[in-house]
Structures are given as C-alpha cells and as structure tokens.
Amino acid sequence: MEPTDDPLYPLPFGPVTSLGEMQQAVRAFITGAQAANVHHLVWVSPDFAGWPLDEPELLDALGAWARQPASRLTWIGQDFERIRRAMPRLTRWRQTFAHRVSCRAPEELASSDLPTLLLADARAALRVVDIERVRGWVRSERADVARAQEEIDALLQRSTEAFPAVTLGL
Numbered sequence: 770m771e772p773t774d775d776p777l778y779p780l781p782f783g784p785v786t787s788l789g790e791m792q793q794a795v796r797a798f799i800t801g802a803q804a805a806n807v808h809h810l811v812w813v814s815p816d817f818a819g820w821p822l823d824e825p826e827l828l829d830a831l832g833a834w835a836r837q838p839a840s841r842l843t844w845i846g847q848d849f850e851r852i853r854r855a856m857p858r859l860t861r862w863r864q865t866f867a868h869r870v871s872c873r874a875p876e877e878l879a880s881s882d883l884p885t886l887l888l889a890d891a892r893a894a895l896r897v898v899d900i901e902r903v904r905g906w907v908r909s910e911r912a913d914v915a916r917a918q919e920e921i922d923a924l925l926q927r928s929t930e931a932f933p934a935v936t937l938g939l
Contacts, residue, residue: 778805780893785905792821794895794907798887799827803834809841811888811921815880816848823856835866844872845924847880849932867934874931875924888917
C-alpha cells in the first residue's frame with residue numbers, strides 16, 4: 770500500500786504497542802497539526818481514558834491550531850461526563866473553542882463497539898485495535914485512512930450532539 774502523496778508532519782508511523790506509544794502518537798498528531806496545516810482533526814473513543822488531553826503543553830498546541838482559519842475538531846465519544854470530571858483543563862479549552870468543536874455521541878451503540886481513532890484530515894490515522902493491551906498503528910496509507918474516514922462518517926450519521934460547552938443548571 771502506498772502512503773498518501775501529501776506527507777504529514779513527523780508522526781510515529783508504524784505499530785503502537787503500549788499506552789506510552791499511543792500517548793506519544795496522540796501528542797504528535799496534536800502538537801504538529803498547526804505546522805502541517807491540518808484543518809480537521811477527528812477524535813473517537815468511548816471515554817478517552819489514557820489520552821493525554823489534559824496536559825497544558827498539549828492544550829497550548831491545540832489552542833494554537835484552533836486559532837487557524839478553517840480548523841475544526843470533531844469529537845466522538847460516549848462518556849463525556851467522565852471527561853468533564855477528569856480533564857478540567859480540556860473542558861475549559863472546549864468552552865473557549867466551542868466554535869471550532871463538534872462533540873457527538875453515537876446513538877444505540879455500546880461503548881465497547883466504539884473504535885479508538887484519531888484522524889488528521891484524510892492524511893493520517895491512529896487506530897487502537899486492542900484497547901486493553903493498547904495495540905494499534907499509525908498509518909498514512911490511503912486504504913487505512915479511507916476505512917477510518919468511512920467508519921467515522923457512519924458514526925456521525927448515527928450520532929447526536931453531546932458535551933455542550935456550557936451547562937445550565939437550575
């Protein structure tokens with residue numbers, strides 16, 4: 770399989786065999802997104818456990834990327850309440866950049882059926898195929914990226930808005 774013609778920023782392409790490698794891949798996708806002129810990031814996970822999304826340096830990079838014209842983040846998950854409680858800095862970031870973020874929760878889908886993916890435009894993907902043992906890959910081959918995009922499109926068709934930027938209480 771051929772890599773895409775559009776080379777992406779330095780990503781740790783190849784197998785992912787540990788939680789640390791997965792976290793490094795997530796960091797690489799996010800911290801390099803601005804320099805690589807990535808317009809659309811997609812995050813998919815049941816609860817984003819293990820994702821280093823509340824790290825100040827990562828949020829600084831994400832904020833710089835989100836300030837670029839046309840940048841947008843599509844965030845698909847099941848347990849956004851866990852994120853709200855466990856990742857307060859990320860929750861504040863989400864409020865600040867609400868105009869760039871779409872949070873969705875798939876309907877009628879068990880958390881165990883939700884994949885763990887990170888997609889940068891249609892140029893590269895991180896997929897965790899075994900979440901318990903944290904095994905997966907980072908690839909830019911067209912077929913792998915296209916499969917990830919198709920899976921994301923199917924999830925978006927069966928999802929509803931979730932994780933509002935502001936919650937109103939009585």
